[in-house]
Amino acid sequence: xxxxxxxxxxxxxxxxxxxxxxxxxxxxxxxxxxxxxxxxxxxxxxxxxxxxxxxxxxxxxxxxxxxxxxxxxxxxxxxxxxxxxxxxxxxxxxxxxxxxxxxxxxxxxxxxxxxxxxxxxxxxxxxxxxxxxxxxxxxxxxxxxxxxxxxxxxxxxxxxxxxxxxxxxxxxxxxxxxxxxxxxxxxxxxxxxxxxxxxxxxxxxxxxxxxxxxxxxxxxxxxxxxxxxxxxxxxxxxxxxxxxxxxxxxxxxxxxxxxxxxxxxxxxxxxxxxxxxxxxxxxxxxxxxxxxxxxxxxxxxxxxxxxxxxxxxxxxxxxxxxxxxxxxxxxxxxxxxxxxxxxxxxxxxxxxxxxxxxxxxxxxxxxxxxxxxxxxxxxxxx
Numbered sequence: 001x002x003x004x005x006x007x008x009x010x011x012x013x014x015x016x017x018x019x020x021x022x023x024x025x026x027x028x029x030x031x032x033x034x035x036x037x038x039x040x041x042x043x044x045x046x047x048x049x050x051x052x053x054x055x056x057x058x059x060x061x062x063x064x065x066x067x068x069x070x071x072x073x074x075x076x077x078x079x080x081x082x083x084x085x086x087x088x089x090x091x092x093x094x095x096x097x098x099x100x101x102x103x104x105x106x107x108x109x110x111x112x113x114x115x116x117x118x119x120x121x122x123x124x125x126x127x128x129x130x131x132x133x134x135x136x137x138x139x140x141x142x143x144x145x146x147x148x149x150x151x152x153x154x155x156x157x158x159x160x161x162x163x164x165x166x167x168x169x170x171x172x173x174x175x176x177x178x179x180x181x182x183x184x185x186x187x188x189x190x191x192x193x194x195x196x197x198x199x200x201x202x203x204x205x206x207x208x209x210x211x212x213x214x215x216x217x218x219x220x221x222x223x224x225x226x227x228x229x230x231x232x233x234x235x236x237x238x239x240x241x242x243x244x245x246x247x248x249x250x251x252x253x254x255x256x257x258x259x260x261x262x263x264x265x266x267x268x269x270x271x272x273x274x275x276x277x278x279x280x281x282x283x284x285x286x287x288x289x290x291x292x293x294x295x296x297x298x299x300x301x302x303x304x305x306x307x308x309x310x311x312x313x314x315x316x317x318x319x320x321x322x323x324x325x326x327x328x329x330x331x332x333x334x335x336x337x338x339x340x341x342x343x344x345x346x347x348x349x350x351x352x353x354x355x356x357x358x359x360x361x362x363x364x365x366x367x368x369x370x371x372x373x374x375x376x377x378x379x380x381x382x
């Protein structure tokens with residue numbers, strides 16, 4: 001094992017700030033599914049009793065594997081703003097054991113077209129939260145009092161999870177999560193309808209985004225104060241080159257990413273840019289974001305080695321152990337891939353070894369342990 005000269009907190013923040021570290025920090029993006037399966041329960045059990053069974057399984061996994069260095073998200077709970085509990089949430093999340101899902105199936109998101117062209121006009125007129133409140137009963141089947149109570153319970157659990165890791169000396173890097181205007185609209189209108197909108201009524205879509213961005217930015221900042229963690233995950237799944245050409249990104253995604261990240265940075269808040277799918281053509285634009293105030297978090301679809309070439313002297317990179325390797329690989333293959341990540345992406349500084357998106361529900365325990373152990377035992381630059 002490498003002789004450690006830093007605490008987990010010091011190690012993680014050295015990576016974020018592009019400073020030297022004693023070894024590569026490991027901080028998997030972990031939810032309840034893999035720990036629950038590892039502990040022999042169905043996903044329906046874990047989600048059905050998250051506080052009593054699901055969350056404890058995460059803590060037990062941490063202790064069993066010998067720990068790691070930090071957390072992006074502290075658990076599976078959410079960090080909503082009680083002032084806006086509906087939050088414009090759209091679509092339907094179906095959980096294991098419900099509807100047609102088996103008791104051991106991961107949750108499934110059912111995309112619905114719940115926002116109309118008429119809603120665009122109302123958002124422009126009322127602003128984002130004004131519109132959300134005006135259609136609250138349409139967006140949520142729960143009365144306002146129950147929605148607020150749900151938000152407060154979620155926040156209390158989120159803070160409990162943060163405190164659990166803080167007691168073990170580990171930092172949590174994300175105190176709130178928010179989607180970009182493009183991501184929010186594409187899920188509210190549905191991806192197909194939204195893609196047609198940006199071609200048929202681009203000026204109106206831009207006006208809607210202009211009416212949204214300050215509201216969602218300020219709300220996310222408020223939540224960081226409620227959780228006590230000056231970090232925000234900016235969820236970016238649909239604005240990259242996998243879905244859209246650069247001209248769409250340049251008009252409808254990046255200006256809003258930049259405005260949000262700059263507002264967060266002005267408050268001393270770190271932004272974790274959560275990239276799903278391939279964003280390689282978009283990465284050079286990120287050099288225009290505040291230096292050393294972001295983490296580029298990749299899910300294995302973007303070439304992480306090219307990302308190091310593009311961003312390595314500007315922001316930290318986290319990732320990107322693929323779900324397929326977690327589930328189907330061997331411990332030796334896992335070790336070899338993690339060593340390659342450390343050799344290339346971890347050279348110098350600015351790398352956090354993590355899973356590609358969340359740890360797969362099908363991950364093998366021995367592969368997960370190999371990932372964590374490689375971070376602890378392999379560092380050729382010491």
